[in-house]
Amino acid sequence: MSDMTSNADAPRSPGRPRSVRADEAIVEAVLDLLAEGSTIDALSIEGIAARAGVGKATIYRRWSGKEALMLDALRRLKGVLPQPAGHSVREDLVLLVGAVGHNVDPRAAKIMPCLVPEVNRSPDHFRVYQNIIEPRRQLMREVLRWGVRSGELRADLDIEVVMALLAGPMLVQRMLRWNPDLDDDSLPGRIVDNVLGGIQAR
Template sequence: MSTQESGAARPAGRPRSEKAEKAIIEATLDLIGEGVGVAELSIEAIASRAGVGKTTIYRRWSNKEDLVVDALATMKAPLPPLSGTSVRDDLISLLEAMRSESGQARSRCVMNIVMSEADRHRRITERFMERAVEPRRRAMREVIERGIVTGELRPDLDVDMGMAIISGTMLWHTKWGPAGDLSPELPEQIIDAALAGMAP
């Protein structure tokens, strides 16, 4: 019996395949992680690595830039749960998320490429910042502002400067610090050093 005769509605288009999407994302990250620049990255190479056709990619992403942004955004783990019991504990949790991500070789390589090609691919950088970085910054800002209100931090604290000191120190360790310097104790050490100047 045909679909028309049975009265069953035919689904519009092919169903989205989570398996295919995951393969495409992983292929994109693998190629960038191997040192392929965004400019040199091609849909053909991604399709070949993922084992799919180019049309499968174009059904999901209209251009390479959108695909790269979505792929990079998947590398940012969800925001860690913040207990809210103390500013110190919550800031350590946020830095621990940064530390664990930076300890992955592919993550380091991908972030280096994104940062080095920021001027050539502003749209990718802007969208990546919006989707993957800004949520972390907002969370850190909220924790610091809460600390000012509760009296855990100085009332005259410059919030932006506090954020820069904390995240900038972690970034220095992940990019330019001694090899193997991303110890589990690092987030706690950074926060305690920062709080020495930020506490009342």
């Protein structure tokens, strides 16, 4: 849970503090409304409050506005960051590639494709999207840098492009079923092995 949704000052009571229950109801309301087809633009703090059964002030006490709330809600869809084990560059990359475009919440299948037009339309929504994926890109960047230091990967690695090579195929496959003939389960391993080995004849 992020700083924004934790609340160390909440009065203790048996079970979860009331403020945490309210936070959850608010985030759930956002995800339900998006999954039912609302655009981000059409979501209002008023409508979210009504759906969650809380007052608008309860939302504003926790989040500075819709953008911050959206960020927490969309992070919830994606679940916790994967944790590379650090034993092998290949294994860690397969783990991270498998997490690209993967969501723990079934509402994501409805919500995530709808973000594509919104991210294109609005700089605010683009920023929310980048804030969600940057920590995941950063994990991949660290694994690649570690591979360079350990001598497994070439010293002149073009890290930003290599990240796109690893994440792009998985993302278009999960977001668009770009090539329906590809098997999603074996794809992370095949992507990583092809990027590692290259396709040129030796």
